[in-house]
Amino acid sequence: xxxxxxxxxxxxxxxxxxxxxxxxxxxxxxxxxxxxxxxxxxxxxxxxxxxxxxxxxxxxxxxxxxxxxxxxxxxxxxxxxxxxxxxxxxxxxxxxxxxxxxxxxxxxxxxxxxxxxxxxxxxxxxxxxxxxxxxxxxxxxxxxxxxxxxxxxxxxxxxxxxxxxxxxxxxxxxxxxxxxxxxxxxxxxxxxxxxxxxxxxxxxxxxxxxxxxxxxxxxxxxxxxxxxxxxxxxxxxxxxxxxxxxxxxxxxxxxxxxxxx
Numbered sequence: 258x259x260x261x262x263x264x265x266x267x268x269x270x271x272x273x274x275x276x277x278x279x280x281x282x283x284x285x286x287x288x289x290x291x292x293x294x295x296x297x298x299x300x301x302x303x304x305x306x307x308x309x310x311x312x313x314x315x316x317x318x319x320x321x322x323x324x325x326x327x328x329x330x331x332x333x334x335x336x337x338x339x340x341x342x343x344x345x346x347x348x349x350x351x352x353x354x355x356x357x358x359x360x361x362x363x364x365x366x367x368x369x370x371x372x373x374x375x376x377x378x379x380x381x382x383x384x385x386x387x388x389x390x391x392x393x394x395x396x397x398x399x400x401x402x403x404x405x406x407x408x409x410x411x412x413x414x415x416x417x418x419x420x421x422x423x424x425x426x427x428x429x430x431x432x433x434x435x436x437x438x439x440x441x442x443x444x445x446x447x448x449x450x451x452x453x454x455x456x457x458x459x460x461x462x463x464x465x466x467x468x469x470x471x472x473x474x475x476x477x478x479x480x481x482x483x484x485x486x487x488x489x490x491x492x493x494x495x496x497x498x499x500x501x502x503x504x505x506x507x508x509x510x511x512x513x514x515x516x517x518x
Contacts, residue, residue: 287316294377296324297384302377312365315376319358321383334386337429338459342452343386350379385452398449398478399433401502406434406445409512414438424467430460436516442471443515446495447502449478454487461494472496472515476508 280291280301287305294302307314322331334343335354347353351372352362360380364372406415419435420427421442434445444464446457461473473495477483480500483491492498497515499508 290373292373292377294381296381298324302380304373304376304380309363312363313369313372315352315362315364315372317360317380321360321380322358324384325386329386337426338456338463339386341459342455343383346382346385347379350375350382352376352379398502399447402445402447402476403434405502405505405508406436406512409509410436410438410516419444421464421468424464426463430463432460432464433457436512439472439516441515442468443512444471444473445512446473446475447478448475448483448491451483451487454483454491458487458491458494461491465494474499474508474511474515476502478502 275293279293282289284305287307290304290306291301292304296302303317303320305316305318307316325331325334333339343354347360350362352360352375355361360376360383362372362376362379364376403415403417414437416435416437417433419432421430421432421435421444424430432444433447436443436445446460448454448457457475464471464473474497475491475495476499478501480488480498497511499511502508
């Protein structure tokens, strides 16, 4: 048994350590707070506190989107399936993106400490959307998948980054690959990560709302690396799945079955 004195000593040490790293200064009509959490570039997470009736409004002054804009097309993250995912992720931490591009949250006075920690987590998680860009997520995986499809049906029948005609916001819900010359539209989705699994699910659900008939095949980099809940949702949305891009025979069999159907 460590005893109460040990636990109290550790509690005191942590409180002193964390409090010593807090930097709170007045900034106009807000308080600017640097938290003992670090962004990917090494800077401390900065939060602006604005007094409200009975509590505080937490703001990031647009710094999160500004950081993302350095190496990400932010406009593509603010619409379509990526926007849906970003909104869901922020809501998990009690935050949201407002019309001005700020990540914001609200806290009642007694719950400010806990709310700040959740808000800091939201800002750090938001940085993960860098990995949602196709050019940055397993680019060789998509090159390999395209090559596999070309081997099966020929280059002239494989259309990459396909915008499905005659559906709303089609440019925001693009398909990784479309195979032409099939009885019904055939769409192939590559899934190298759990984030891409979620994106594929959102795109498929959008297509199902606006297309009467189409077929879909999902090809994983490694299905065992996708979480059970994400995998189950994707299974419910797609027609066929191939658990690994290395399963060449399975992919060819499923493609040819849909082409000949």
